[in-house]
Amino acid sequence: MRQVHLFTDFSFKGPYLGExxxxxxxxxxxxxxxxxxxxAPKFNPKASAYLLAALSQQFNKGDSCLAIVDPExxxxxxxxxxxxxxxxxxxxxxxxxxxIVIKNAKNTACYEVIITAEPDSKTFHGRDLFAPSLxxxxxxxxxxxxxxxxxxxxxxxxxxxxxxxxxFDGYGNAVIGRRAHTLSVNNRLSVNGVEIESAEIxxxxxxxxxxxxxxxxxxxxxxxxxxxxQTSLNLNLGQPVTIII
Numbered sequence: 103m104r105q106v107h108l109f110t111d112f113s114f115k116g117p118y119l120g121e122x123x124x125x126x127x128x129x130x131x132x133x134x135x136x137x138x139x140x141x142a143p144k145f146n147p148k149a150s151a152y153l154l155a156a157l158s159q160q161f162n163k164g165d166s167c168l169a170i171v172d173p174e175x176x177x178x179x180x181x182x183x184x185x186x187x188x189x190x191x192x193x194x195x196x197x198x199x200x201x202i203v204i205k206n207a208k209n210t211a212c213y214e215v216i217i218t219a220e221p222d223s224k225t226f227h228g229r230d231l232f233a234p235s236l237x238x239x240x241x242x243x244x245x246x247x248x249x250x251x252x253x254x255x256x257x258x259x260x261x262x263x264x265x266x267x268x269x270f271d272g273y274g275n276a277v278i279g280r281r282a283h284t285l286s287v288n289n290r291l292s293v294n295g296v297e298i299e300s301a302e303i304x305x306x307x308x309x310x311x312x313x314x315x316x317x318x319x320x321x322x323x324x325x326x327x328x329x330x331x332q333t334s335l336n337l338n339l340g341q342p343v344t345i346i347i
Contacts, residue, residue, distance in 0.1 A: 129237035149268035152279035155202035156319040166191040182215035193236035201257030213247040274330025282316030
């Protein structure tokens with residue numbers, strides 16, 4: 103059974119996600135589409151790159167991932183690419199979305215997808231270009247994929263860690279673009295003038311007290327016990343976070 107993980111900023115509203123899944127189902131046998139994330143930070147491929155890299159740690163060899171986050175998807179300056187990183191296949195736009203995946207991988211190969219026919223829609227390359235291209239590659243039709251140097255991809259020079267808020271979950275917890283294992287439990291975080299200590303679990307701190315911990319993706323996350331870190335600390339996407347040693 104093939105597993106295709108879908109990572110987008112589409113949301114679940116409208117027909118877009120269903121149309122992409124339909125293309126994959128028509129072109130791949132025994133495929134399971136996994137809705138990994140559809141509220142990736144809109145128009146923010148940099149923040150999304152750190153989320154995708156963290157989530158991809160749970161993929162198995164042989165899996166694939168269709169990843170699409172705007173802006174400039176479909177424009178001439180954002181070529182479609184296909185990446186193989188540690189035996190996992192990724193397909194989407196060259197806008198930085200795969201940069202951290204590549205930096206974390208031991209073995210990579212990068213290809214530009216050559217467009218041989220104009221897509222049906224100029225504004226829905228997820229359905230008309232990326233999904234068919236991924237299916238084509240997975241079906242061992244390797245034409246129209248030109249090898250490129252991975253170092254030419256957008257975001258290849260981005261740091262391994264991003265000390266800023268990249269995502270808010272439904273509870274208002276703030277996810278930071280840094281792997282938690284790079285910090286010590288003695289490190290504190292500072293944001294909006296508030297110093298935040300670490301804790302392993304929510305019940306380790308008093309109600310309404312902020313703390314940071316390693317979340318389920320392995321990233322640093324700021325939370326408030328039985329509250330919203332986003333609201334109580336007045337946090338915003340892209341806000342810098344200082345690491346106190």
